[in-house]
Amino acid sequence: MHVALALFVIAIGSVVFHLLSPWWWTPIASNWTYIDHTITITFWITGLVFLAVVLFMAWCVWRYRHRPRQGDVLYEPENKRLEWWLTAITAIGVAAMLAPGLYVWSQFITVPPDADEVEIVAQQWQWSYRLPGPDGRLGATAIRHVSDDNPLGLDPQDPRGADDLMVQGGELHLPVGRPVKAVLRSLDVLHDFYVPEFRAKMDLIPGMVTYFWLTPTRTGTFEVLCAEMCGVGHAFMRGFVVVAEESDYRAWLEQQQPARPAAQLRVPTMTER
C-alpha cells in the first residue's frame, strides 16, 4: 500500500516541483527562443509519459499486490496488437520532438549572410576578442606567430589583420538586433564559450576554428562562462558580454585600438588601461 502511495507521490510531486520551481532558465537575450520552445514541447511530452508510466505502475502495485487470492493472474506471453500500438504511439511522440529539433538545428547552423564576424579566442584562463576593422575582415592567424607582442598570433604578413581590433581580457560588446557570427579559436586546450542568456554555446578547439551565430535581442551585461573543462582555473574563466544600442556600441568601438603590423601588435589589456 505505502509503495503505491510513494510512487503516486513521486509522480505528482515531480510535476508540482516542476511547476513551482523557482529555478528556471534565465530570461533569454538572443533570437534562440525556438530552442526554449522546443525544450517546452519536450517537457510536455516527457512529463505526460512520466506521469502515465509511474501512475500506471502505482495503480498496478496497489491493485495487483499480493493478497490471499489466487488464480486471477493473467498468463499472456505476448499481445502483438498492444505492443505494436505502443510502439507506434512512442514513435509518433519521438517524431514530435525530433522534427522541431532538427528544424531549429538547421537554423542554428545556417549563418545569415549579413552577420558581423567577431573572433573569440580562449586560453587558460581568459577570454580575448578580435573584431574586424574598417575592412570588415579578420586577418589570418597561426599558433607559430604567438608571442608576447602578438598574443593572438596574427599573421604579420596579412594586410587584412592590420586594422583588426583586439580586446584582451576585457569585455566583448555587441550591438543589439544585429546577427553576429562568433568565430572561435583556442590557443591551448578545449574551452567552451557559454552565455546562459544566449542559449547558444560552442567549444573552442586548438588547431581548428569553430563557430556559432546569434542575434542579441536585448541590451544588458551578461556573464560569460567556460563550459568545457580546461584545467584548474576552469571555474574562474569568466567574462562579460555587453549588449548595447548601436550608438553606445559605436562609441565603444571608437575606443578600441587597431592592431599595428608586426612588432607593435600588442594592445594594452583593459585592466592596464
Added chain:
Amino acid sequence: MADIPLDRVAETATTEVEDLALRHPHGWVTRYVFSQDAKTIAIQYTATALAVGFVALFLSWLMRLQLGFPGTFAFIDAAAYYQIITMHGMMMIVYVLTAVLLGGFGNYLIPLMVGARDMVFPFANMLSYWFYLLAVIILLASFFAPGGPTGAGWTLYPPQAILSGTPGQESGIILMLVSLIVFIAGFTMGGLNYVVTVLQGRTRGMTLMRMPLTVWGIFTASVMALLAFPALFVACVMLLFDKLLGTSFFMPSLVELGSRLEYGGGSPILFQHLFWFFGHPEVYIVALPAFGIVSDLIATHARRNIFGYRMMVWAILAIGALSFIVWAHHMYVSGMNPWFGFFFATTTLIIAVPTAIKVYNWILTLWRGDIHLTVPMLFALGFIVTFVNGGLSGLFLGNVVVDVPLSDTMFVVAHFHMVMGIAPVLVIFGAIYHWYPKVTGRMMNDALGKLHFWVTFVGTYAIFFPMHYLGLLGVPRRYHEMGEASFFPPSAQMLNAYITIVALVVGAAQLVFLFNLLWSIRHGREAGGNPWRATSLEWQTPQTPPPHGNWGKERPTVYRWAYDYNVPGVAQDFIPQNMPPEAVALGPRLATGGVP
C-alpha cells in the same frame, strides 16, 4: 514459448561429464584465491568492485561537501575537486558498474542460468579477474603518486589531460591510462568467456529464445564491450604516446601558459570520437545487463510471465546495435561538423523506441500479476521510476538543438546519474538481495533491506531530480564553486546545500547494506534452494550454494522458457525450466504459503 516440440527434447540424452574433466581445486589457494570456478571469480569481482564503489562513494561525499558548502573545507581546492570528480566518475563507470554487472553477475549467472558447469575457458576467466585487480591497484596507486590522481575529468580530453594546467599530469594521468589498458585486456578475457559460454555452453533444450533475459542482457552487453573497448584501448595507447613519447595523435600546435610546445598536427576531436565510440556503448554495456536482470526480478516477484518476451529480446539487440551509431550525441557542441547533428539526433531518438518498449513490457508484467513487494521487487520498481526519469531527460539531450543550452551543465550530471548511475545501482542492489540466498544459502535481513531501499531510492531521487533545474538555470558542470553569477540566486546555493545533506544520508545508508551483506552470511535465515520459487535453472541446482561443476553428475534438461508463472490449469504457481512436462502437476492452484 515452447518453440521446440517437447517430445523432441525429451528424446535427446542428458549430458554427463566425467568428473575428471572438471578442474576441481586442490587446496585453499586454488579454491579461494586462484580459483577457476566462475562462481568464486564472480564473488571476487563483486567484492573488489564493491570496495572500489565505497571509495567512489566517499569521493562523492567530498565533492558534495565542496559544492554544498564551498570554501568550508580548505583541503578541497579546485585541483583536489577535479581529482575527486575524475576518480569518482571513472571508478563508478568502469571499475564498479561494468565490473559488477559483467564480471560479477555475468560470471555467477551465465553458467548457472544456461545449465553449464562453468565458463568455457576457466583459466582465462581467472586471469580476467587478476588483471582487473591489477588495474584497480594501479588506479588506486595514483592517489599516492607524486601530484596525485589525474583531474582531467573522466572523459580525459586532450590536450588538457596531459598538460600542466591539469592536476595529476605528472603521473596520475599515466597511471589512469595504464590502468584502463590493463582493465580492457582483462575484460577481453572475461568477455570472450561470457559470449562463448552463452553460444556454446547451453544445456540440452536451452535454446536462445528460452534463455532468461538476464542472460540476453549480459550476453549482448559482452558482445558490445568486446567491440567498444578496443576504441578506448587505442585512444589510451595513443594518448600515452602523446604524453610520454611526444607524438601528436591528439595534439595540435599550441601555446601553453605562454610557451609554445613541440606538438603539432594532431586532432583533439579524434580523441573524442574514439572515446565516445566506446563511451556511448558503455552506457548500454551497463544498462543492458540491468535491463535483463530487472526483467527477471519483476517476473519472479510479480509471479507473472514477462510480457512480450520476444519483443524484449529484439529490443535488447536493437538497442545494442543502435548504440554504436549514436556516439557523437556527446559532441554536439564539440565543434565537429554541424551536419553530423542531424544524423546523430535522429539515431539517438530512434533508440528511445526500443527502450520505451522495454519499459512498457515491465509495467505490463506488473499488470494483472500477483505482486510480492519483496526487497528485490522494491529495487526493481525503484529502477523503473529512476530509469524512466533519466531516459526521458535523455530525450532533451539527444535532440541536438535542445542539447545546446543544456550541454555541459548540471542537467547533464543529473541525467546520467539517474539513467546510468542510480538506475543500474538499484538493479545491482535488487539483484544482490535476490541471488544472495543462492550464493550463501541464507537470506539477507528483510527489515534492513527495506530501510536500505527506501533511503536509497527516495534519497537519490531527491538528489538528482532537483539537480536538473540547476542545469536549466545555467550552472555548468565541473565547477568546484559557482561563485558570484548574476543568474545564480542564493536559493540555488541552498539547493546545493540540501543536495549535499541528502547525499550524506544516502551514503550512510549504504553502510546498512554493507552490514546486512556481511552479517547475513552467518546469521541470515536459512534460504533453502529456491526461496523465491523461481523458474530459471540457477534455482534448481541440487545443492545450495552450488559446488564447483554446479549440477552434480547430470546437467539439467530444459523443457520451457524461464517465465512459466501462474500457467493456467497448473497446480503450482511456477514451473521450473527443467521440469519435464509429465512431472507438472495439473489441478487447482495450490495455496502459495511460505513466500516472503
